[in-house]
Amino acid sequence: MAFESEQEPSDQCAVVLRYVTDVVHEKLNAVIDCESSTGQYFVELVKQTLEKMDIAIKKCIGNATDGAANMQGQYKADTTGVVVASESLFSLLNDIAVFIRDSYKRMKLWEENSEDKRHRRLGVIGEMRWWAKDEALRKVFGRFAKPDNALYTDLVITMEKIEKDVTMKPVI
Structure with missing residues (x-):
């Protein structure tokens, strides 16, 4: 029944x-x-x-x-858009992802400096996608007490090489 x-x-x-x-x-x-x-x-x-x-x-x-x-x-x-520090952090992470992926030269430098090719794409953070904010933080900084797969060091090295590359436009 x-x-x-x-x-x-x-x-x-x-x-x-x-x-x-x-x-x-x-x-x-x-x-x-x-x-x-x-x-x-x-x-x-x-x-x-x-x-x-x-x-x-x-x-x-x-x-x-x-x-x-x-x-x-x-x-x-949505406190991530109200607290200035968090808004700045997510805006910076998004701007870096867009900056690197919008140029094949910068993408090539990024790929050359990222030793481990798994999960190496930096994602653009959608305004309504809270999971994308979490994913961006985890990709760049790693997980709590487990920074092994963090991309932070690779990112800093890539940005430094972009800055020093004389073939890049000076306005960048």
Whole structure:
């Protein structure tokens, strides 16, 4: 005998807490039926959930979503565009990726200086693509306590060679 739910399907929000000791931990703390999908609603939802769990919001340092467009905009929750330091960082990472890939000469220098060819493409960061910001950070700087595959050194060497290359236009 099959049972059918009489309830209407609803959107749900998973609240996952991530914290760092000597390693990164993630814990699913709640799955909550959502009444709205605005950024402001999610801010209030997170506040209420943390209060119920007796976690001081002032001890929390970040918030992330699955890339939902409803979290973008002046009155929403995209802190990467509001905090000057993070906006500058993501803008710089994006500008470097565009700068290198927009010239076959610069791309050639990049490829010559990147010893490991796996995952060596620097990606352009889309304004609405939060995962692209995370991916750009991980490519350039590596993962928490695991910088082995980071491209930072290769990037600095490539940029220095571009600067010193007399065949490049001086305005660059």
